[in-house]
Amino acid sequence: MKDATPQPVYLRDYRPFGYHVDEVHLTFRLDPGATRVIARIRFSPNRDAPGPFVLDGEGLDLKWARIDGAAIYPEVTETSLTCEVPDAPFTWEAEVEIDPAANTALEGLYLSNGMFCTQCEAEGFRRITYYPDRPDVMAPFSVRIESDLPVMLSNGNPGAAGEGFAEWHDPWPKPAYLFALVAGDLVAYPDRFTTRSGRDVALNIWVRPGDEGKCAWGMEALKASMRWDEEVYGREYDLEVFNIVAVDDFNMGAMENKGLNIFNSSCVLASADTSTDADFERIEAIIAHEYFHNWTGNRITCRDWFQLCLKEGLTVFRDQQFTGDMRSHAVKRIDDAITLRARQFREDNGPLAHPVRPESFVEINNFYTATVYEKGAEVIGMLKRLVGDAAYSKALALYFDRHDGQACTIEDWLKVFEDTTGRDLSQFKHWYSQAGTPRLSVTEEWRDGVFHLHFEQHTPPTPGQPDKAPQVIPIAVGLLNPNGDEVLPTRVLEMTEAKQSFAFEGLATRPVASVLRDFSAPVILSQETDNATRALLMAHDTDPFNKWEAGRAFAKDLLCRMVTDGAPPESAYLDAVLAMLRDEGLDPAFRALALGLPSQDDLAQTLYERGHTPDPLAIHDAVETLVQAMAQHMQDTLPRILADMVQDGPFRPDAASAGKRSLGNAALALVSRLDGGKAAAAQFASADNMTQQLAALACLLTIGKGDAQARAFRDQWQHDRLVMNKWFGLQVARAAPDRAADIAEKLTRDPDFTWKNPNRFRAVFGSLSANAAGFHAPGGKGYGLLGDWLGKLDAVNPQTAARVSTAFETWRRYDADRQAQIRAVLETLAAKPDLSRDTAEMVQRMLE
Ligand code: PHE
Numbered sequence: 001m002k003d004a005t006p007q008p009v010y011l012r013d014y015r016p017f018g019y020h021v022d023e024v025h026l027t028f029r030l031d032p033g034a035t036r037v038i039a040r041i042r043f044s045p046n047r048d049a050p051g052p053f054v055l056d057g058e059g060l061d062l063k064w065a066r067i068d069g070a071a072i073y074p075e076v077t078e079t080s081l082t083c084e085v086p087d088a089p090f091t092w093e094a095e096v097e098i099d100p101a102a103n104t105a106l107e108g109l110y111l112s113n114g115m116f117c118t119q120c121e122a123e124g125f126r127r128i129t130y131y132p133d134r135p136d137v138m139a140p141f142s143v144r145i146e147s148d149l150p151v152m153l154s155n156g157n158p159g160a161a162g163e164g165f166a167e168w169h170d171p172w173p174k175p176a177y178l179f180a181l182v183a184g185d186l187v188a189y190p191d192r193f194t195t196r197s198g199r200d201v202a203l204n205i206w207v208r209p210g211d212e213g214k215c216a217w218g219m220e221a222l223k224a225s226m227r228w229d230e231e232v233y234g235r236e237y238d239l240e241v242f243n244i245v246a247v248d249d250f251n252m253g254a255m256e257n258k259g260l261n262i263f264n265s266s267c268v269l270a271s272a273d274t275s276t277d278a279d280f281e282r283i284e285a286i287i288a289h290e291y292f293h294n295w296t297g298n299r300i301t302c303r304d305w306f307q308l309c310l311k312e313g314l315t316v317f318r319d320q321q322f323t324g325d326m327r328s329h330a331v332k333r334i335d336d337a338i339t340l341r342a343r344q345f346r347e348d349n350g351p352l353a354h355p356v357r358p359e360s361f362v363e364i365n366n367f368y369t370a371t372v373y374e375k376g377a378e379v380i381g382m383l384k385r386l387v388g389d390a391a392y393s394k395a396l397a398l399y400f401d402r403h404d405g406q407a408c409t410i411e412d413w414l415k416v417f418e419d420t421t422g423r424d425l426s427q428f429k430h431w432y433s434q435a436g437t438p439r440l441s442v443t444e445e446w447r448d449g450v451f452h453l454h455f456e457q458h459t460p461p462t463p464g465q466p467d468k469a470p471q472v473i474p475i476a477v478g479l480l481n482p483n484g485d486e487v488l489p490t491r492v493l494e495m496t497e498a499k500q501s502f503a504f505e506g507l508a509t510r511p512v513a514s515v516l517r518d519f520s521a522p523v524i525l526s527q528e529t530d531n532a533t534r535a536l537l538m539a540h541d542t543d544p545f546n547k548w549e550a551g552r553a554f555a556k557d558l559l560c561r562m563v564t565d566g567a568p569p570e571s572a573y574l575d576a577v578l579a580m581l582r583d584e585g586l587d588p589a590f591r592a593l594a595l596g597l598p599s600q601d602d603l604a605q606t607l608y609e610r611g612h613t614p615d616p617l618a619i620h621d622a623v624e625t626l627v628q629a630m631a632q633h634m635q636d637t638l639p640r641i642l643a644d645m646v647q648d649g650p651f652r653p654d655a656a657s658a659g660k661r662s663l664g665n666a667a668l669a670l671v672s673r674l675d676g677g678k679a680a681a682a683q684f685a686s687a688d689n690m691t692q693q694l695a696a697l698a699c700l701l702t703i704g705k706g707d708a709q710a711r712a713f714r715d716q717w718q719h720d721r722l723v724m725n726k727w728f729g730l731q732v733a734r735a736a737p738d739r740a741a742d743i744a745e746k747l748t749r750d751p752d753f754t755w756k757n758p759n760r761f762r763a764v765f766g767s768l769s770a771n772a773a774g775f776h777a778p779g780g781k782g783y784g785l786l787g788d789w790l791g792k793l794d795a796v797n798p799q800t801a802a803r804v805s806t807a808f809e810t811w812r813r814y815d816a817d818r819q820a821q822i823r824a825v826l827e828t829l830a831a832k833p834d835l836s837r838d839t840a841e842m843v844q845r846m847l848e
């Protein structure tokens with residue numbers, strides 16, 4: 001039965017909990033179908049904020065409860081428990097039974113390949129025992145696990161252990177969402193780390209037997225992260241052990257549980273044979289991200305879930321800095337801008353738009369979004385740019401000092417910057433409260449030897465927010481003279497008004513402006529310009545981001561004109577990209593990015609904003625035409641690039657080696673357009689690493705020729721579940737528009753389509769929605785297929801179903817037929833009597 005329509009929770013209704021938790025003792029008697037959890041918790045009344053004693057609990061079978069040793073009979077509902085309690089400190093005890101084997105939602109305590117594991121963020125702890133399951137209630141935890149499994153882990157430091165039991169104690173007060181327990185037949189990949197104050201820490205990556213050979217990279221990343229956080233943020237690790245566990249069935253990427261991070265196995269296991277360079281980089285970044293949460297998230301946590309960006313935006317920002325330091329800042333910034341545009345701009349310009357700090361939600365799981373994470377990180381980057389590096393460091397030191405051990409808000413965060421710098425950040429705070437991507441336009445004027453930049457900003461309406469105030473926008477600008485020499489190095493302009501002009505004096509000639517260098521704000525910039533100026537910036541801009549961006553903007557305009565007016569691929573563009581490709585002074589990774597084109601989804605949004613109804617097939621055709629033209633235009637250079645990028649010796653995953661492979665594979669994709677796949681087939685046959693093998697297969701599938709190789713790939717990798725996810729995904733991602741839905745459907749009938757595993761489900765359906773022309777192909781088959789499968793998945797795993805439903809978030813851009821087809825799918829889902837709160841909220845927001 002469907003519950004009464006779930007009510008939203010509002011930020012403005014925040015009230016502290018009426019009790020403090022002084023300590024928590026938990027005993028787990030593990031059993032797949034009937035685990036017993038015995039809780040003993042010290043509560044004391046919160047004299048500053050008295051309130052009712054109501055504990056959260058879901059799906060729990062209460063066996064008994066006592067207060068100070070005397071049996072009590074609490075009032076229990078589907079989601080809560082309440083009873084009379086003393087007006088003084090007291091001991092609460094309760095035993096519940098839960099059923100991990102039946103837990104397919106992967107929240108709370110569940111089983112993955114026979115291994116017990118937990119996921120408690122955001123509100124999973126209430127599925128383990130009755131508790132005030134909210135981040136502002138922090139307590140030290142002691143845990144005893146009883147089972148006959150060889151490995152039993154929880155948070156904190158290890159305590160007593162013996163035949164059939166293990167105890168753990170976490171001295172650092174933490175909210176329940178950071179609780180974790182793992183038990184199973186696991187093996188450790190061990191190492192050690194000495195902190196800068198000399199503390200010896202035992203490190204372990206725990207995996208299923210057979211996966212030990214895929215841990216070395218993650219371990220190196222962990223040690224590098226620990227060192228980096230000491231050196232750059234002065235943050236040291238604070239326990240005797242740091243454990244990471246790899247789990248196959250996991251809804252998200254990874255989880256920062258105190259001292260016991262739990263990872264989706266795809267985000268920690270790596271080997272040259274089975275992982276691509278992109279996997280290596282992502283694993284390094286996610287290990288860092290979860291580790292960095294130890295200070296930004298765990299030691300300082302969130303007061304309530306509206307403040308999620310406090311930990312996520314900051315931790316993403318920190319992991320981006322880390323990756324930049326480990327690899328290349330220029331390449332990382334471009335990658336981050338590509339991701340932001342693909343995921344966050346898309347979200348911010350559709351029905352699911354919400355502020356970085358939302359003001360209400362129905363299901364918090366639906367707010368682990370690109371806006372909270374990636375735009376949240378951009379906001380911190382802007383703050384740092386505005387106050388400067390030194391003030392940023394001082395503010396962070398103050399933040400850690402002032403708020404260690406607390407559950408904080410965005411107000412606390414901003415106050416630290418205000419106190420450090422004396423700045424008033426009230427206008428800056430709009431970045432946290434206003435949804436939508438600001439549109440920034442700039443025009444140039446050269447008058448009496450003075451150069452003027454005239455800016456205007458405007459943020460379009462988003463759901464619930466018709467009017468927006470002007471934001472503080474840091475605009476990094478540099479000026480070049482017409483020969484391409486820089487005449488004004490980067491300077492940050494601070495825009496605060498709806499319209500604002502800046503003048504530049506002392507210039508001999510009219511300069512060329514390089515605006516929004518380093519992507520200094522998450523805005524959509526429009527700038528009147530011409531091909532010659534773009535080519536000049538592509539050749540000469542000293543800012544690597546804008547050097548790349550000039551080409552990207554050029555390609556975008558060109559592709560839009562190809563779609564709307566049937567314009568031919570312009571040689572000015574082809575020449576400028578070819579020049580970058582040939583420039584051996586440029587990092588290969590950068591040159592590979594310069595060969596990339598805007599995504600078809602991004603083109604659809606751009607066309608829509610320019611007043612056209614985007615036709616996904618026409619966009620696809622324009623991209624194909626341009627890629628073909630690039631291949632032809634560059635045909636003399638491509639073989640040399642392929643040859644130059646070949647590397648001798650064993651595979652190395654470092655940034656320089658990966659950059660070379662990345663450029664080689666970008667060249668291979670173009671060469672495949674000319675040689676019918678000969679070079680790609682050869683690379684596929686000889687590849688000794690997954691990057692080369694998968695890229696070759698992708699090239700072949702793209703030109704409709706990879707069937708034999710796809711079969712061979714499957715035969716080779718049948719036994720490896722992570723590689724098989726790539727096999728499922730790539731065939732859909734690279735399918736021609738008229739075949740994508742059929743291929744996806746065929747794959748759902750494959751015996752290895754273990755759809756309850758989120759990675760496998762996303763491999764097929766995430767790839768289907770990412771194949772824009774295939775997903776939106778006429779007839780609506782892709783829509784119907786996804787709708788049916790979302791309905792099916794929702795019954796077992798609401799969180800992942802809701803997340804994948806964002807495939808439909810752009811539906812209002814399209815023509816009446818497509819809109820009607822998608823509306824019908826969404827309405828069918830909405831009408832399902834047992835639809836989860838998660839998916840119901842998403843579908844309703846998309847239909848509104
Ligand atoms: N807090 C995790 C992270 O960003 C993400 C996560 C959220 C994982 C909810 C599981 C569940 O690092």
Ligand code: ZN
Binds near residue numbers: 289
């Ligand atoms: Zn995080």
